[in-house]
Amino acid sequence: MTPRHEFACHSDKGPRPDVPGGWVLPVLIRLEATTGRQLIGPLALAGAERRSAVFAALAALESDPGLPPALADLPLDGFVEWLLSAEPAAIVAALHGDVPGLASVIARIGCDPLLEPADYALLVTLLSDRNPRARRQAQCLRQAEPVTSSLLRILDRLRAAYLRPGVVRAIRTPEVANRIEQITDFLLQSCSRLTEDDLARSLEEGALFNFHDWASHVLLWYGDELCDLPDDTDLRFLRSAREFGRLSEQYGCDLAGASSGRILNAALGVAAYAEWKHVPVLVELVRMSDGAGTLWVCQDLHGPDRAQLSSRLERDIRAALRRRGILSLAVTHRPGVAFEVAERFAHVEPVSVLRLCEAA
Incomplete structure (x- = not known):
């Protein structure tokens, strides 16, 4: 018994x-x-x-x-x-x-x-x-x-570098392990100096509390391959965490904040950020798809401390972007309808984007 x-x-x-x-x-x-x-x-x-x-x-x-x-x-x-x-x-x-x-x-x-x-x-x-x-x-x-x-x-x-008791204890399910592996591949692709041991130490120290913050902080420390677009005579693209930090202070747009998600978007290739070489202007691009291919669209232009640009400078920059194949999209209205009427009555936010088609 x-x-x-x-x-x-x-x-x-x-x-x-x-x-x-x-x-x-x-x-x-x-x-x-x-x-x-x-x-x-x-x-x-x-x-x-x-x-x-x-x-x-x-x-x-x-x-x-x-x-x-x-x-x-x-x-x-x-x-x-x-x-x-x-x-x-x-x-x-x-x-x-x-x-x-x-x-x-x-x-x-x-x-x-x-x-x-x-x-x-x-x-x-x-x-x-x-x-x-x-x-x-x-x-x-x-x-x-x-x-x-x-x-x-x-x-x-888990990869061998993560087979540590402190890391394994923090992982509750195989699904979480899969997500960690996917995020790790992405981070190593975006950070040439980053090692698996660096990431393992960060996981042991409690980084699994929030995946978004973990990835953002790693990119802000190690990111140096954050953009796949080449520079040209007009644009200098931000590729490193150091550049994000420098321009964040200059343009006042929280480029280097973990919560803003901008550095994550850049590393993912969802967005790209560039400085206009001729005068201080930050150019924000977003990658889009029409179902058949991808295209880059200018999302925003602004000067230091988020200052608005003159109409002429904005028109010149958008024209240069268009020559490179980067679009500037705007809501427009039917021909024959006055812009002021469309601006007043259209349910579009912000309605100021209507002006882009007239300035283009």
Whole structure:
């Protein structure tokens, strides 16, 4: 019988049973039917360490039917009794081999089984393999609490630099691990001096609290490949965090603020920012698509401290942009309708964009 001290759950009326679920329950039902020995009831009252060891044993039998040589002489009903009485660590070793740290890791799975029997074999592989990646994964497993199938998926999806206990603890789901990997590829593409170890340290320090802020701060520190448009005789594009910081102060438009999203937009290629070479003017572009291809559109022009430009200067800059293939779009109105009437009555915000078609 299962010792009283192994009871996992108690109430004022005695132990509260917890019947195992998932893939384990059909296996237990088959064992009970074959041997005539009760196993579900005792396990429902057993502590987490025994339950986790028994589930690991059943997983081994699911993948490789038949008892291991050390237990080959036991009748099947004797095997059931052994599962309920042997030391949990001895159960794990008998079914999975003498793998350093395996019994401790399995004990931290808790009262519920892993999602699939194959997950136990994966644990054995990770703790036995001596290649560098597996050793990093094993280190994370040994320090994880609890050990779950979700954790195994996370360890599988993260790159080697992120296989650190402090990073893995902060990642709750495999979906989050996927997002981190995608963002990492993007950041490394935009920051030539950035390393995976730099990013791993930032994740250990709590950067996962907000993905947007994490990416923005990394770009503000390391960004140096933030634009794919070439300079020309009129435009000097902002490509580095240093340039964003310098022009942010000059033009007063929060270019270098993490919350503004401008440096993220530039790195993503959604937007581009350039300085007009002839007089101080900041040119803001946005990349758009008509479904067949992409095009650049001028979103805004302004001088230092967000000063408005003269009509002539704005017209000259927009004409130069148009020669390069950069459009200036504006809402317009039907021919024959006076501009003042359209400006007064059109439900367009801001209505001043109507003037662009007249100035062009």
